[in-house]
Each structure stands twice: as structure tokens, then as C-alpha cells.
Amino acid sequence: MQTYRPNLGATIDLIETPSLLIDLESMESNFSVIAETYSNTTCKMRQHAKNIKCPDILWRQIEIGGTLNGVCTAKISEAEVMVEGGIRDILVTSEIVGEDKQKRLAYLAKRADVKVCIDNKANLNALSFVAQEIGSEIGVLIEVDTSMGRAGIRTPEQGVELAKLAESLASVKFLGVMSHQTVDGFADKETRFIEGKRYIDKCLEVKNAIEDHGIEVAIVSSGETFSYDVAPQIEGVTEVEGGTYALMSGPTKYMEEFSLAGKVLTTVIDMTESEIVIDAGLRCLGGPLGSTPTIEGQDNLGFSEMQDSYSVLTVEGKNIFEIGQTMLICTSQQDILVNRWDNFIGVRDGVVEVVWDIPARGCHH
Amino acid sequence: MERPTSKPIGHHYLELDTPTMVINTDLLKSNIKNAQSSLNGTSCKLIPNVGTHGTAEIARYQTNSDHDLPVFVDTFQQAQSFVNHGFKNIIIESPPVGVGKVESLHRLVSTAHITVSLSSLAHLNFLKHLSMENLSVLLRIPNKSDSVGIGTHQELIELVKLLVEHFKIYWKGLITVSKGSDSLEESFKGILSAEGLLQSHSFTSNELLINTSNQPLSKAQSNLPPEITGLISGNYPFEVNGSVSTCSVVSTVMSTPEPGRAYIDCGQKAISIDRGVPFVVNYENAVIEKMSAEHGYLVFDAVEMNLKIGDKILLRPANYSDTFNLYDFVNLIKNDRLESVIETAARGAFK
DSSP: OOOOOOOTTOBGGGSOSSEEEEEHHHHHHHHHHHHHHTTTOSSEEEEEGGGTOOHHHHHHHHHHSSEEEEEEESSHHHHHHHHHTTOOEEEEOSOOOSHHHHHHHHHHHHHSEEEEEEOSHHHHHHHHHHHHHHTOOEEEEEEEESSSOSSSBSSHHHHHHHHHHHHHSTTEEEEEEEEEOOOOSOOOHHHHHHHHHHHHHHHHHHHHHHHHTTOOOOEEEOOOGGGTTTGGGSTTOOEEOOOGGGTOOGGGTTOTTSOOOEEEEEEEEEEOSSEEEESOOHHHHOOGGGOOOEETTOTTEEEEEEOSSOEEEEESSOOOOOTTOEEEEEOSSHHHHHTTOSEEEEEETTEEEEEEEOTTTTOOO | OOOOOOSOTTOBGGGSOSSEEEEEHHHHHHHHHHHHHHTTTSSOEEEEBGGGTOOHHHHHHHTTTOTTSOEEESSHHHHHHHHHTTOOEEEEOSOOOSHHHHHHHHHHHTTSEEEEEEOSHHHHHHTTTOOOTTEEEEEEEOBTTBOOSOOOHHHHHHHHHHHHHTOOSEEEEEEEEOOSGGGHHHHHHHHHHHHHHHHHTTOOOSEEEEEOTTSOHHHHHTTOOTTOOEEEESSGGGOOBTTBOSEEEEEEEEEOOSTTEEEESOOTTTSOOTTOOOEESSOTTOEEEEEOSSOEEEEOOTTTOOOOTTOEEEEEOSOHHHHHTTOSEEEEEETTEEEEEEEOTTTTOOO
């Protein structure tokens, strides 16, 4: 683990590279969009911690508004970091398998309001057994597969069966349903609304089926960044699991109301007539299956090669760049990138205002 | 920061918290020994690229705990991490561009011998106020697989002249990078041609190094010219031994929503897919269909095999370096039991 920290008040030109920066103004603007959108709705934002991995930043969204004062996490280890960071309402959006992790979840439920997703009876029975043994109560939400072919129940009938079982078991409290979905490519507002509603309706079908059997469904957790403004308009949705909107990334640029806030500062370390070499490579940027980032404000530069610790960029037209010149990289996959860094450097008007550690980095368990 | 496994030493590796990276210690040592002995009797030394894994423990195996032997890293921060662990002879791939990196270099040479790789006059200018006996310079020669390096013969000669005649920095020789086994021949030709040119101007390199870090050592060794004095290699400790993986990530099946599909707790944050999807080691009929940030999707023929929740899946990364970069701790395994937990201290050392 590396611990470079620039001095607060340092100007951006004094920051060593590569470094992961947050444009504070952009991030706060993104948080304000959420606060405004959810200011008069019963549905609220439950920000996803997997994208940020830093309780202090998640607290900023809670303070600015629009949230239900809680977050989601993908893993139990992330949930532990969030509770340690003072956040007391956590939804773990993955099934937790194995006695050790279930025990961690049950103990965490003694310290905070902890909820977890389930999609099968064996897992639910195991959670109940472990929580009973430890003397805590875990909230459970049924995960519904609405489009992605991942985990989650496939039919409303499966949901009803699971809800009935949850109601009958000790130490678990049935709370509701949840789903996750995505849209591919560049989605305009109409597409986002049509697709978002189509997916969320599938989740609501399960809710309605469960309620038809006399079981209360208190939480419908569905929607994410691409459908943040769709979900609150659909009756029955109580919360949205948005994460990407905080820092944003290249593939979600179509969400024009949000600004790209997370960028990597890099330096040109070498050059030829038609190429430049920068000191940021695959290790710090990531590039799942060949995806590449872009350089802010430099449309004439394209990534042609990404190595471990550097990248080669092709220059279209005359190469007027210089060794030592810095530039900002706009990420292609934000949460994969954040998971590789140990801190964020928060910058406003070109000056370092805050350095945040990323305590949930590497929390894979 | 990732927390190390909560399991005690001696625990079976399949019972560790997942996803987690495990290394078979016996195979690791055997791979290292075989690699070292394969260069016996040649004038070429094996220089481990310890930036591949970032752990001092494995680097010590690679150097037989002789901290004076050279190790290769990518960045100044990685170099600092290994110096902090006692290593005394470090070759850094990155040129020292920028105030921060020059300051890092200053710190490094106070406790270790450092060699940096340069490819332009601009790089040399960053060193012009330095006079350090612990600093050496290699000049990087481009080739068909690698465009990074000194652009022209004239520039190469000028740089060597400047180093030898005006700078009080030791010019050690030349380095080139081969980015694929099909480009080895061209890489050899490139560096030997540059050396021939220098010799015709009465300059002789003491070292001719070739960096083959992301390719199998056996391929890199083939047809190695006798003039090459050092072969830099990164993956050899982890190479597959027969059908057995030296290094893998253990994951757990979390959900089996449909026949022939399993959802596992290992995604791109625990195994990199930057250079390809991982290989399923322990179920030959199963393949990774896709990976999200936190999860993986396994598909298999449900008639031939079945998976249930809790089953363990072993995944071999498409690229070891990319996956070490995701872990703060990795687990050494001997006879299927946890032998020790080691820190990847140079992880995240991007600067």
C-alpha cells in the first residue's frame, strides 16, 4: 500500500503523478442533482458504496440530501468499513454465502441496521440459523433478476415462496425486493425511461405477488444511475441504488446532468514524432478487455497501447506535446479504477482541498 | 485497505475467505529454481521483474535473499518499497520525469544502487544537477514491438557522449523491451545493432538487457544471443506446472439460478480481465462467460456437471501482474494448507 499525500493547499502542478483526483465542484454538483431530484419524493437514493469505498465521501451525499441516510455495499467487508465509518443503514446487494461471512453479517447486524439480498431457500435458512445463534436479526430482500441473467429469482412464484419462508424463520426479517439492471451503449432519455420502467416493473410484479399473499413489502430497492430519475416516478419504488453518478465515467457520459468528477492526473514521460508516452498504465487505470480511457480536452490523442505502468498514445496531427506536461485522464470504468487506488485527492479551482483514504479498497470478501 | 484472511496458519486453502489469491509455495520455488538453472553456463543473468508481484518475500526467493543482486521494477515508488525491504540494487523502467520522481531518486540512491532507463535528452536534463555514485543509466532502444526509446542513431551517440564526457553518472549500457515472443528476434537485432553502432564510435556497453516480462521465460530464452547480459522476466515464478496452477484465485459459488450457470463471488476487482478472462482450473467443462466488478458468471453443460452453492472455483488469471495489483495480501500454500500470508507492499505504487 502506498501513501503519497500532497499538502493541502498545494496547486495541481505540484501533485505527483499519476494521482487519482476528484473535482470537488463536479462531485458536489452531482450530489446536488440527487438531492434536488429526491427532495419531494417518498423514494430516496441509497448510494452504492462500491463505487466510492470511502465513508467520508458517502457522508457528503447524505449531508447534501436526497438519501435515506444509508448506503449499499457489494460485499460484507465493504459493509464493515461503512459501519466503522459511522453509517448505520446498510444494504448488502449480494448474497452472502458461507458460515464465516454470515457470522460477520450477523455480528454487524448487532451494530447497525443491516440488510442483505437472498435468492434461494438454503441461503435464507443458513442466515436465519447463524443470526439466531449469534442473537441478532438480519433484514432480507429478495433479489429479482430483471434482465441481467445473474443472481436473483426468475419468477414471482419463487419470490412468494422465499418471502413465506422468510416470514416463518427466526432472526431474519423479510423487508422486500431488490433488482439491478443496466442499459447498453448510449441511452437517450426516452430509452432510459422505457428500459428503466420495463425492468423495474418486473421487480414490482414480484412485490405485488408477495403482497397478494398477505405479506407486507416495505422496501422496493431498484434502479441505479441510468434510471435515477425514472424510479422515483414509479409508484412502489422506495429506494434507488445509484453509484456511478458520484464520479461518473466515459460510458455514462450520456447522463449529461452529471459531470465527470474522477480523473487521473498523468505526465508525459516520453514521445516520438507521432506518439506520446504517459506515466499511467493498466495497473492504475484498468482496461477491462481492451477498453480504453480518453484524455480530457485532447480529441487528437488516442490510447494505442496500455502497459503495466505506462501507456502510449497516438497523436493525430502535429505532436506539440512536451515531456513533463501533465494532462487528465477520463476513466473508462470508474469503480474498477477506484478499487486500485489508496486515496483520492480532492481538488477545487486547481488547489488540493482534501485527501481521502479509500478504506474499502480491496475489500473483496 | 484489504484485510488479510482471518483464518489461522495451517487452515485448508479452500476454507479461506474468498475471493483470495493463493500461491503454491513448492511450485513457486521449483519454477524459480528451474528458471535460474536454465541460464547456468551462459553469460546472461536472470533479472526478476519484482514489480510483477510487488512482494518482498517472493523477491527474496528470486534472489536467494542476496539483496545485492539486481531486481527490476516499473516505478520509483515500487523501487522505494523494495529498498525499504532491504534490496540494494534496483533497475527502474520509468524515466525520472518531474520534480517528485527526481526527489524520489535522490532518496533512493542514498541507500541503494539505482539504475534508471532513459530515452531522450529531456530525461537526461532531469538528472543534470545530480552527481551520484549510486546512480547508473541504461539507454532504451526501440524495436518493432516497442516504439518507446531513443529515436535516432545520432541521438543515441549524443546521449552516450554526454553521459560519458559531461555527466558524472555511470552509463551502464542498453535496454530494450520485447512485448511478444514473435518480436524477440527483432528486439535482439535492434539492441545488437545499436551496440554495433556505439562500438563503431568507440563506446562499449557493459550491460545489454532485454525485458521480456510479459512472456514465458522459455520463449524469451530461445535463440538468446550471447551478447545479451541480462534477461528481465516477470512471470516465471507463476508459470503453470503441467496442469497445476502455481497461482490462482479461490472463489465461491453464491447462486445457481439456472441449470448450467453459477454466480461466483469473484469479479474484476479480485481478478483482472484487463488482458483476458481467467481460466477455470478445477472444472474443465466450465468457463467464465463474463465478469462484473464484483462477480463472475460461470457457464457449463448441466448434463455433464453440477455446481452447488458454496462450491469452490479456482481461477487462473490471464495476467499475473494485473491480478497481484488488486491484492494487499496473498496466501502462500503448502500441502494445501495456509503456510503464510504475505503483503504485496509495492501494490498501488504507481508513481
